[in-house]
């Protein structure tokens with residue numbers, strides 16, 4: 355009996371969510387309006403750091419766990435390692451460079467981190483500072499649990515968190531009163 359020809363296994367190619375390509379985005383970064391061509395899969399962290407040279411936004415875990423890459427998107431903290439640049443069309447972005455530019459005095463949050471020794475190596479600091487800044491910009495003082503909840507999305511390998519919490523409380527006291 356003649357052996358039959360082998361049946362080829364089906365090859366499955368997962369469909370792309372959308373075709374890859376380039377897109378024009380118009381956005382505001384630290385108060386400056388910019389337009390740019392961005393590739394579909396370009397992460398916002400890479401856009402900020404590599405295309406715009408804003409290296410104050412740090413990249414740690416690259417998968418949304420450590421919070422080091424946090425910036426403000428339309429005043430809300432967001433992780434740039436989980437955000438695509440193309441998603442930011444029309445968005446106002448603030449990075450840590452927007453705080454106390456040039457010789458401007460430190461913001462209350464920056465000053466509190468300095469005075470409370472809320473940093474050591476500083477790698478996690480831009481993320482903490484941006485989240486804390488968003489907390490100080492709320493219309494009302496956030497409760498203790500809200501603050502703990504916001505900070506729980508940030509990891510620090512150095513400080514033990516106590517001084518970071520003190521710094522955030524000091525900045526909130528200055529903004530809302532004790």
Ligand code: FES
Pocket residue numbers: 412413414415416417418419420421422423424433434435436
């Ligand atoms: S680098 Fe984005 S959360 Fe860690």
Ligand code: FES
Pocket residue numbers: 472473474475476477478479509510511512513
């Ligand atoms: S100060 Fe070093 S990781 Fe937080």
